[in-house]
Amino acid sequence: MTSVVELHDITKSFGGVSALKGVSFEVRAGEVHALLGENGAGKSTLIRIIAGSHIPDRGEIRVGGELVRFSSPRDARRRGIATVYQELLLFPDLSVAENIFLGNAPRTRLGAIDWTAIRAKARALLDDLESPDLDVDAKVGGLSVANRQRVEIAKALSQNPRVLIMDEPTASLAQADVERLMAVVRRLRERGVAVIYVSHRLQEIFELADRVTVLRDGSYIGTRAIGEVTESTLVSMMVGRSIDQLFPKSEAPRGRTLLEVRNLAYRRAFREVSFSVRQGEILGFAGLVGSGRTEVALTLFGITPATSGEIRVDGEPVTISSPRRARDLGIAYIPEDRGQQGLIRSQTIRENLSLAILDHLSRAYFVDLSKEAAHAREAIEHFGIRARGPEMTVRQLSGGNQQKVVLAKWLGAEPRILVMDEPTRGIDVGAKAEIHALMSRLAGQGLAIVMISSELPEVLGMSDRVLVMSRGRVVATFDRAEATPDAVGAAMTRASPEEGVA
């Protein structure tokens, strides 16, 4: 089999920081080649070089055996390389069909845009992606993440690419959509397209990939056929050491009930939600994206105060009308989107860490800088945040380390109840294991933890009890022992609570 794209000895640095050091990579027609590595390993840089948006400092790129130099993404596209980026680059106010053909719309003989052809071709592409339900005239802004991604894939396929690069395509998809996506990828492979597939999820890579290339710290570690490797060899290739346990769950002694919720509702987002969490307990929320789990978290934290129902904290009925009130009640919230709600990316680690506890760090109105710096140094050490020091701005950190800053910030406020929404999304395996270990330790210290996760292994691995939501309601609750992948997975797609399930 011949290589479609071949990279040889690629080196790239940004302002003195080297991102890739002599990396070689090749992908063949009709294979799915997974690209694996921790955040900051150089995966994004590598795919951006293949896609023509970065120009390598050194090294060769060959497409179909011919030496090429890309000076823009346009050059790469012309050579048959298409990319679906993680952050979807679509225009929300344009229709599905317009988005797919923007920039290379078919023309009529008179040079006008051929709308009939656009709509027909868009329809054909989407049908091909098993999305006959997606309306080509719908505005993209109103679509779900999964549908927007299909539009993005259709856009890439509209150019008949020889190589399709997919950057973490499943990062924000629910399980059912992940499966649909994988079916599409398999079909492309059968058609002879070379797929470069970047993902953190090892399970997917084993199901989908033919070969896997691992990068670490900008260096090439190796390429293996998928049959030759196991999960643990891949992990140790990625992190350079072996990780004992991805889900270090320990039994914590249960104390009194800290959070109790009865018939909680917020507008039409969710209703009749009841549950309780005790000290030392981790309650996992499973469900599809859009099932109302995040909305429950936002209500518990006072961002969208409950429209009906009762919340008790430590036995006392409370009204949580604002995040400030929630904070004062000892509730901390680690949001799903840390860039959006968790961090001030332009500020330093020190400033971010002290935001929630400025009152404690202040003396007579002014912030005590030495106390603040000491707090920051302590947190960096305690949470294993890999940084040059407290004065580093947060945007310079990797995803995993940013997440540790969010955690450290909230734990500095000494909460009793911790609500975590997708605590390890987009984080590499090493940091993931560290965050899981931290969760176990916190539960051991008597915190009550509510964890929302779309990764079933995480929910099952870390929770003492699993609560399943579907369409804005709680449809099932399982104890740790009863929570099998099959049972929880089946409950996730159930429409209404089943009789007899506690």
Next chain:
Amino acid sequence: MDTALETGMVVRRTRRLGRFVDAYGQELVVTAALLVLMAVAGTVNRRFLSETNLTSLFSGNAYVAVAAIGMSMVIISGNIDVSVGSLIGVLATISGTLAVKGYPIWFAWLFPVLVGVVVDAFIGVLVAYARIPAIVVTLGFLSILKGGLISATQGAWIANLPPGFFIAQFRVLGVPSPVYFAAVLTILAALWMRYSALGRAIYAVGGNGDAARAVGIRTKPMVVFIFALNGFFAGIAAILFGTQLQVIQSTVPPNLELNVITASVIGGVSILGGTGTVVGSSLAAVLFAAISSSLIFLNVSAYWLRAVLGLMILATVLADMARRRRIG
């Protein structure tokens, strides 16, 4: 001395220097530009460095620096105020009118400051609670204030002001009072923004409003408060502006809001919010006062001034973007 130890100390010192440069890069650039400019202009024309010229340069533009303090806070919080020039014109006119009508001089100084606070707090309410973007609200106020002022006064000159009124002409130890106002207010504001919890919150609101709200900062009252502070600084600026000559023209000084915004941006305040310092913006106000003065001394047409300022804004923003890209 132990060489290893010595190298260690040098490394530590340079690292600390590097951090200092990272944190105060723009302030250092502006200061350096100011010193170079004064050296060049002073070499070409001795009179540029004469006491008379320097005094008039600093004291005549101190009001821009004062207004830029408030503007910087507004921009750091992720907002903007394009109505500040009109507000300063209105407040200076109010002040002069009160003084001429025989109100006590302290009242003619104080009342406009209060009006500034109230007007800008109202702007803040519209921005925070009615959720109208600041640029829209303040564009509206620019027209309202400017139009209202011209209709009410026809741009008349206010003369016969009482002798004790001219606070900007007072001197202490030979230095004109506006210099003290600008320096003291800048230092106080800088300390407050760096060390107080409330000052920190301004950066947090501008850096990421959602995250700021999530840690319990009351972002809406915060925005109203920041605008009210901006009104306070506009009020002080108006008094300094209105009392520097013997007469006040009841009109809006042309391009004043642009000068104030330019000072903030050249001083290193990111137009996107979240970063910058008031020390930088005050230094930048001095810098471009010096530029405008030096152009005269170097016999360059005053029309070049705006072009030079425009180039400086672009250079600053490019440098800022380059720095961000480097940091990643």
